[in-house]
Structure formats: structure tokens, C-alpha cells
Amino acid sequence: MSLKILAVDDSRTMRDMIRMTLEPAGFEVHTADDGVHGVDVLSGLIPDVIITDINMPRMDGFGFIDAVREQKMHKVTPILVLTTEAAPELKMRARNAGATGWIVKPFDPVKLIKALQMVAG
Numbered sequence: 001m002s003l004k005i006l007a008v009d010d011s012r013t014m015r016d017m018i019r020m021t022l023e024p025a026g027f028e029v030h031t032a033d034d035g036v037h038g039v040d041v042l043s044g045l046i047p048d049v050i051i052t053d054i055n056m057p058r059m060d061g062f063g064f065i066d067a068v069r070e071q072k073m074h075k076v077t078p079i080l081v082l083t084t085e086a087a088p089e090l091k092m093r094a095r096n097a098g099a100t101g102w103i104v105k106p107f108d109p110v111k112l113i114k115a116l117q118m119v120a121g
Contacts, residue, residue: 006047008038010056035059054083069098078119
């Protein structure tokens with residue numbers, strides 16, 4: 001069974017790196033280039049796990065997490081924050097918004113795959 005992942009990041013390079021890491025490991029990867037686009041993509045997708053950046057134009061990661069959690073069908077979908085930020089107060093803010101976990105860029109491919117498998121249960 002392949003896990004469906006939605007990766008939301010304004011960096012094309014980062015989206016490509018996530019795709020190149022996860023697809024060979026058997027994941028089905030969908031991408032969006034910011035929070036607004038991520039909400040649009042979610043309207044036609046039920047991902048097993050969502051990965052989101054924090055610093056993005058139009059709608060940042062916090063706004064995106066809020067928007068995801070407002071949708072009944074995505075209330076419990078695991079959300080991993082993948083960002084360059086490491087400040088404890090930002091981690092707390094993300095957790096309070098409904099994020100499941102936090103990974104600092106640059107990510108270790110093996111650890112990312114393990115984290116996704118863990119939170120997808």
C-alpha cells in the first residue's frame with residue numbers, strides 16, 4: 001500500500017527533493033506551491049500525511065495548518081512541518097495549530113521516510 005503525501009512548499013527545489021526522496025520509496029506524492037494552492041489541492045485529495053513549510057507567500061504554514069484542521073475530513077490527518085526554522089516558540093505554535101511533528105531542513109531522506117511511516121500509522 002503506497003502512502004499518499006501532499007507536500008506544500010514554495011521552493012520548487014524542495015518539492016522536487018521531496019518527490020525524488022519519496023517516490024522511489026513507494027509514496028504517491030502530490031505537491032502545492034503555497035498554502036492557498038495546498039488548500040485547493042486538498043479539495044480533490046485525501047492524503048495519508050501532509051508535509052508543509054512555514055515561510056510561504058499568500059498563506060504561510062500556520063495558516064495552512066489552520067485551514068486543514070477546519071476541514072472535517074482532515075481533522076486528524078498527520079501534518080509534518082518541514083522548515084528551516086528551529087525556534088521552540090514556532091514549534092509550539094505549529095503544534096498548537098495541529099501539526100503532528102517538525103523536521104528541520106535540510107532533511108535526512110531516511111529519517112523523513114521513517115517519520116512519514118510512523119505518523120501514517
